[in-house]
Amino acid sequence: VLAGMMLGPLIYNWRMVDIMLRRVRVRRILPEGVGAGDLLVVEFEATGVSRRGNSSAIVVNDKIVRDGTQDRAIPDDRAAVFFSLVKSGEVEVHSYQGRLMERGRYRFGPFQVSTRFPLGLVSRTMVVKQVEDLIVFPRPGRLLPRWKNISEAQLVGAGGGQARQGLVEGDFYGLRDYRSGDSRRWIHWRTSARRDTLAVRQYEQPRSQDIALILDLWQPNLPSDEQRDNVELAISFAATIAEDLCRQGGNRVGVAIAGEQLSWKHGVGSRPLLTEIMEQLALAQPAADDRLPDLLTQTLHEIPHGTRTVIAGTRPADLQDTSRFADVWDDPSLRNALREIHVIDVSAVDFQEYFETT
Numbered sequence: 001v002l003a004g005m006m007l008g009p010l011i012y013n014w015r016m017v018d019i020m021l022r023r024v025r026v027r028r029i030l031p032e033g034v035g036a037g038d039l040l041v042v043e044f045e046a047t048g049v050s051r052r053g054n055s056s057a058i059v060v061n062d063k064i065v066r067d068g069t070q071d072r073a074i075p076d077d078r079a080a081v082f083f084s085l086v087k088s089g090e091v092e093v094h095s096y097q098g099r100l101m102e103r104g105r106y107r108f109g110p111f112q113v114s115t116r117f118p119l120g121l122v123s124r125t126m127v128v129k130q131v132e133d134l135i136v137f138p139r140p141g142r143l144l145p146r147w148k149n150i151s152e153a154q155l156v157g158a159g160g161g162q163a164r165q166g167l168v169e170g171d172f173y174g175l176r177d178y179r180s181g182d183s184r185r186w187i188h189w190r191t192s193a194r195r196d197t198l199a200v201r202q203y204e205q206p207r208s209q210d211i212a213l214i215l216d217l218w219q220p221n222l223p224s225d226e227q228r229d230n231v232e233l234a235i236s237f238a239a240t241i242a243e244d245l246c247r248q249g250g251n252r253v254g255v256a257i258a259g260e261q262l263s264w265k266h267g268v269g270s271r272p273l274l275t276e277i278m279e280q281l282a283l284a285q286p287a288a289d290d291r292l293p294d295l296l297t298q299t300l301h302e303i304p305h306g307t308r309t310v311i312a313g314t315r316p317a318d319l320q321d322t323s324r325f326a327d328v329w330d331d332p333s334l335r336n337a338l339r340e341i342h343v344i345d346v347s348a349v350d351f352q353e354y355f356e357t358t
Contacts, residue, residue, distance in 0.1 A: 009119055009121060010121055010122060012119070013116075013118065013119040013120075013121040013122040014122045014124075016117065016118055016119075017115050017116065017117065017122055017123065017124035018124055019053075020055045020056065020057075020058070020115045020117055020124075021055075021058075021113060021114075021115060021124055021126045022050065023048060023049060023050035023052075023053060023054070023055045023086075023088070024046050024047065024048060024049065024050075024055040024058055024083075024086050024113070025046070025047045025049050026044055026045070026046045026047075026058070026060055026111075026113050026128060027044070027045050027128075027130060028042065028043070028044055028045075028062065028108060028109065028111060028130055028132065029042070029043040029044070029045060030042060030108060030132055030134050031134070033134075033135065033137060033275070033278075034100070034134070034136055034137070035136065035137045035138070035139050035140070036100060036101055036102060036103045036136050036137065036138060036139040037099055037100075037101055037139050038099065038139075039097060039098075039099060040097065040098050040099060040100055041095050041096075041097050042062065042079070042095060042096055042097075042098075042108070043093055043094070043095040044060050044062075044081045044093070044094055044095065044096075044111075045091060045092075045093050046058060046060075046083050046086045046091070046092045046093075046094075047086070047090075047091050047092075048086045048087050048088040048089055048090055048091075050088055051088055051089070052088070053088060054085055054086060054087045054088055055083075055085070055086040055115070056084065056085050056086075056115070056117045056118070057082075057083075057084065057115050057116065057117035057118075058082070058083040058086060058113060058114075058115050059080060059081070059082055059083075059113070059114050059115065060080065060081040060082075060083070060111055060112070060113050061079070061080050061111060061112045061114070062079040062080070062081075062096070062108060062109065062111045063108070063109060063110065063111060064079065064100075064106055064107070064108055065106065065107045066100075066102065066104055066105070066106050066107075067104055067105035067106065067107065067133075068104070079096045079098065080096065081094045081095065081096050082094070100136045102136070103136050103137060103138045103139070103232075103235070103281070103282045104135075104136055104282060104283065105133055105134070105135050105136075105282070105283060106133065106134045106135075106136060107131060107132070107133055108131070108132050108133075108134060109128070109129070109130050109131040109132060110127050110128055110129045110130060110131055111127075111128050111130065112125050112126070112127055112128070113125070113126045113127075113128060114126070135278075135279050135282050135283070136282060137239065137278040137279075137281070137282050138232075138235045138236050138238075138239040138278070138281050138282060139236055139239075139357070139358075140236060140239050140240040140243050140358070141236050141237070141240050141355055141356055141357040141358050142240070142355070142356050142357075142358055143240055143241065143244060143354070143355060144352075144353055144354055144355060144356060145353075146353040146354050147241075147354040147355060150308070150310065150342055151209050151211060151308065175188055175191055175199045175200065175201060176199065176200060177197065177198070177199060177200075178192075178197070178198030178199065178200050179200075186200040186201045187199070187200050187201075188200060188201055209245060209248070209251050209308070210251060210252040210253075210304065210306060210307040210308065211241065211245060211251070211252075211253060211254070211307065211308045211309075211310065212253075212254035212255075212256070212266065212299070212303045212307050212308070212309045212310070213238050213241055213242075213254065213255050213256070213310050213312060214256045214257075214258070214292075214295060214296070214299065214309065214310070214311045214312070215234055215235070215238050215255070215256065215257045215258065215259070215284070215312055215313070216234075216258050216291075216292045216295075216311060216312070216313030216314060216315070216317060217231055217234060217235070217257060217258060217259035217260075217284060217285070217286040217287065217313075217314060218258075218286060218287065218288070218290065218291075218292070218313065218314050218315050219231055219286035219287070219288060219314065220288055221288045223286075226347075227314065227347075230314040230346050230347045231286045231314055233346050233351075233355075233357070234312050234313065234314055234346045235281050235284060236355075236357060237312055237346065237354070237355045238255055238277075238281055238312065239277075239278060239281050240355065242255055242274060242277045242278070242281075243274060243278075245269050246269040246270060246271065246273055246274035246277075247269075247274075248269060249269055249270070250268070250269065251268070251269040252266070252267070252268055252269070252304060252307060253266065253267065253268075253269045253273065253277070254266030254267075254299075254302075254303060254307070255277045255280065255281070256295055256299045257280065257281070257284050257295075258287070258291035258292045258294070258295040259284050259285050259286050259287050259291065260284075260285040260286065260287045261284075261285070262291060262294060262295050262298065263280050263284070264295075264298070264299050264302070265277050265280050266302070266303075286314070290324070292311075292313065292317060293324060293325050293326075293327060293328065294327075296325065296328050296334070297327045297328055297331075297334070300328070300334045300337050301333075301334070303337070308340075308342070309337070309340060309341045309342070310341070310342045310343075310344060311341055311342070311343045311344065312344045312346060313343070313344075313345060313346065314346050314347055315345065315347060316343075316345050316347075316348075317343050317345070319338045319341060319343065325338070
């Protein structure tokens, strides 16, 4: 009698957990992009697909693995979402939140959908093979006045020291007499009435900051913690510059990386270009080999004339070293370009005058 009393609930619970999982369909919704240290919100959408009843007490367990960790799940990877009730024909959305503190590619899934409803005696788990990748962008910091002096030096060198009147409205800096062809929107009516002659606002012609940043991500085979930090600092520095220039618009921006892979992204500052650069920086890996000479040889030909070129590296770079940069010095056009390049050593003490993390 006792065995019969126990067997009945077990069979009933075993049957019901199977029915509950068949009545529901679950899918994951990842954000389009997220930065390292930013709040990550991952949504799960559960849909009741059966006409005969609802599903109750559905638990979803997700798995997160960072690329390059040999399929080892990151700490606290047991991200779970609980659906108390999913009604037939309706959609329920719940989410979990967290922060991924390191840049790179993360793989989400497969995830598990389980339930112990209604008695909790038997559990049933279903594996959903929805595997997706999410690229976590580098965390930007704050550019300091010494960097701004470098970027603005390109404008002064191009003859941008004096304000220039342009047909495109920029910053208002003065008044002048009305001329044929001036827009009526530029007329300053109060001054015109006082002087009894038309006066118009004078605008400074907008000027772009065209910058090409070359990253030298060198790191020895057995790096110290400080050397690892320098690589991340250089990448965060580049990400901040790219974000600053692309948001202004109208600037030509280029970012080249000498690391495990040689890469080069450039174009007019825009949201799509910023996304490409951020993905490039997120996946960049340092190299123990000296890749900077090869990268300079490839990219200096493609950098437009008048673009301010900056090298930011994890170690000092002496561009006058004719043995290290032999291919560049052998080319007269590239040799002249070396004289205009500004070098920043991320490992130096004075780098804190250029950039600070947030």
